[in-house]
Amino acid sequence: MTKQNEATILDSITIDCVIFGFNQGTLEVLLVKHADGISKDKWGLPGGWIFTDESTDAAANRLLLELTGIKDVYLEQLRAFSEPDRFPLSRVITVGYYALIKKEDWTGLKPGATASEVGWFKVSEVETLIYDHLHILGVGLRRLRRRIKQEPIGFNLLPEKFTLLQLMHLYEEILGYEMDKPNFRRKILRMNLLTALDEKQKDVSHRAAKLYKFNPDTYQKLIEKGFNFEF
Amino acid sequence: MTKQNEATILDSITIDCVIFGFNQGTLEVLLVKHADGISKDKWGLPGGWIFTDESTDAAANRLLLELTGIKDVYLEQLRAFSEPDRFPLSRVITVGYYALIKKEDWTGLKPGATASEVGWFKVSEVETLIYDHLHILGVGLRRLRRRIKQEPIGFNLLPEKFTLLQLMHLYEEILGYEMDKPNFRRKILRMNLLTALDEKQKDVSHRAAKLYKFNPDTYQKLIEKGFNFEF
DNA sequence: TCTTATTTTAGTCCAATGGACAACTTATAG
DNA sequence: CTATAAGTTGTCCATTGGACTAAAATAAGA
Numbered sequence: 341m342t343k344q345n346e347a348t349i350l351d352s353i354t355i356d357c358v359i360f361g362f363n364q365g366t367l368e369v370l371l372v373k374h375a376d377g378i379s380k381d382k383w384g385l386p387g388g389w390i391f392t393d394e395s396t397d398a399a400a401n402r403l404l405l406e407l408t409g410i411k412d413v414y415l416e417q418l419r420a421f422s423e424p425d426r427f428p429l430s431r432v433i434t435v436g437y438y439a440l441i442k443k444e445d446w447t448g449l450k451p452g453a454t455a456s457e458v459g460w461f462k463v464s465e466v467e468t469l470i471y472d473h474l475h476i477l478g479v480g481l482r483r484l485r486r487r488i489k490q491e492p493i494g495f496n497l498l499p500e501k502f503t504l505l506q507l508m509h510l511y512e513e514i515l516g517y518e519m520d521k522p523n524f525r526r527k528i529l530r531m532n533l534l535t536a537l538d539e540k541q542k543d544v545s546h547r548a549a550k551l552y553k554f555n556p557d558t559y560q561k562l563i564e565k566g567f568n569f570e571f
Numbered sequence: 572m573t574k575q576n577e578a579t580i581l582d583s584i585t586i587d588c589v590i591f592g593f594n595q596g597t598l599e600v601l602l603v604k605h606a607d608g609i610s611k612d613k614w615g616l617p618g619g620w621i622f623t624d625e626s627t628d629a630a631a632n633r634l635l636l637e638l639t640g641i642k643d644v645y646l647e648q649l650r651a652f653s654e655p656d657r658f659p660l661s662r663v664i665t666v667g668y669y670a671l672i673k674k675e676d677w678t679g680l681k682p683g684a685t686a687s688e689v690g691w692f693k694v695s696e697v698e699t700l701i702y703d704h705l706h707i708l709g710v711g712l713r714r715l716r717r718r719i720k721q722e723p724i725g726f727n728l729l730p731e732k733f734t735l736l737q738l739m740h741l742y743e744e745i746l747g748y749e750m751d752k753p754n755f756r757r758k759i760l761r762m763n764l765l766t767a768l769d770e771k772q773k774d775v776s777h778r779a780a781k782l783y784k785f786n787p788d789t790y791q792k793l794i795e796k797g798f799n800f801e802f
Numbered sequence: 803t804c805t806t807a808t809t810t811t812a813g814t815c816c817a818a819t820g821g822a823c824a825a826c827t828t829a830t831a832g
Numbered sequence: 833c834t835a836t837a838a839g840t841t842g843t844c845c846a847t848t849g850g851a852c853t854a855a856a857a858t859a860a861g862a
Contacts, residue, residue: 350583350662350664351582351583352581352582352583352584353583353584353664390653392655392662393655394655395653395654395655396651396653396664397653417650417651418650419648419649419650419651420627420648420650420651420666422621422626422627422628422666423626424623424624424625424626431581431623433581433584433627433666435651435653435664503809504809504810505808505809505810520849520850520851520852521809521810522810522811522812522813522852523849523850523851525810525811527848527849540858540859541809541859542859543859543860544807544808544809544859544860545806545807545808545859545860545861546806546807546808546809546858546859546860547807547808547809547810547856547857547858547859548809548858548859549808549809549810550809550810734838735838735839736837736838736839751820751821751822751823752838752839753823753839753840753841753842754820754821754822756839756840758819758820771829771830772830772838773830774830774831775829775830775831775836775837775838776830776831776832776835776836776837777828777829777830777831777835777836777837777838778827778828778829778830778836778837778838778839779829779830779838780837780838780839781838781839
């Protein structure tokens with residue numbers, strides 16, 4: 341986190357991003373190991389500075405693209421984190437974001453990224469991070485838990501095509517409790533948000549589950565009719 | 572909005588606050604008229620600078636105390652607003668807050684406040700504000716609508732003692748639709764959040780309604796048992 | 803072809819809830 | 833005494849959520 345161009349970068353404000361991914365039934369977060377500075381060799385959230393001519397939203401999107409090479413990511417601001425002593429060297433306020441990415445799109449660190457090392461970690465196993473990043477992660481997780489019950493954003497963590505059971509496992513992992521399979525099916529299908537595909541799972545040693553995809557357009561139309569997603 | 576002390580105030584970050592009040596069945600917001608500068612004589616949200624040794628939460632609380640003289644106000648951060656051109660003279664990011672105050676506590680502008688004029692306006696009738704303040708107000712209103720369904724925060728807008736019908740009217744006004752009296756009573760009383768008082772309304776030309784108060788301690792205990800407020 | 807695994811799918815049961823509605827009771831000011 | 837508007841009780845019904853049972857389907861592998 342070194343400033344590259346004093347003239348075009350905002351002083352004393354940064355962004356930090358909680359990037360969630362879902363892999364084999366567990367919720368993961370992308371962390372970076374700092375290459376130098378006072379937090380050398382310690383893990384933290386990916387972050388960066390904000391150009392004077394861009395919004396924080398734009399800065400967060402740029403960071404995400406730089407770091408992952410992925411465009412059009414689900415991204416939402418958490419809030420500003422501003423404790424005076426949160427950053428030990430100077431007074432820096434950070435604007436936190438969280439992002440949901442499909443791990444299938446992740447092809448490894450983009451060449452030329454500044455961090456010395458990046459890695460995916462199980463959210464439940466992250467215990468220490470630099471500065472107040474553990475706190476920001478916690479806020480991000482709570483926000484995700486709340487949002488996923490009110491808006492169909494979970495699909496951003498799954499591949500384009502998924503089975504209902506995968507979706508249920510996603511909910512179970514994030515919310516932290518188990519669900520009933522038949523009831524889950526009924527409830528989610530009743531909403532008419534999913535399109536059943538003519539495809540099935542492959543390479544499984546049991547009856548292959550049908551694949552579905554989430555239909556954002558349908559969702560929009562339902563919203564306009566007053567539909568209220570709720571889980 | 573002029574800087575008073577270059578040395579102890581953060582550059583390029585401000586706070587702005589949407590202060591809601593409830594008066595005779597309508598939701599109101601506190602606005603200030605700027606005394607000078609490019610937005611002289613125009614209405615906007617109350618805002619201010621942040622000291623280098625305080626968090627934005629602390630700054631918002633300080634602002635509220637300076638402006639209203641009221642302590643212990645319900646206050647929640649909305650988020651950072653950061654469009655590069657939101658403030659015409661320079662690049663300023665603002666952290667938005669919204670607050671709920673009991674209008675009975677409001678005794679007029681605190682002497683010595685900087686704004687030339689302050690006033691309460693019906694939220695539904697506010698049409699123009701300086702900078703992006705109308706946008707911030709909108710975000711605040713949406714947040715209030717969402718929160719009031721999930722957490723018992725509406726009481727912060729009512730007097731200490733209130734009738735069930737007053738509470739219902741508060742919900743109706745904020746959410747924008749009418750409710751059924753008997754059903755509302757049943758639902759809210761079933762939650763056991765309210766303590767019935769031995770007092771009644773006075774000076775009404777009909778049967779006086781019983782007064783209730785909200786009990787935060789009871790709420791806390793219920794939360795710990797897994798209770799989930801929902802309206 | 804048979805077995806095994808696990809999903810898909812259909813269906814039941816019950817308690818709780820929300821919404822709509824009717825109607826009666828009470829108390830207060832004037 | 834009366835008009836007023838709140839309090840209060842209760843019914844009805846459609847919907848939902850949760851718990852549970854169990855049968856049918858199908859893909860891989862032996």
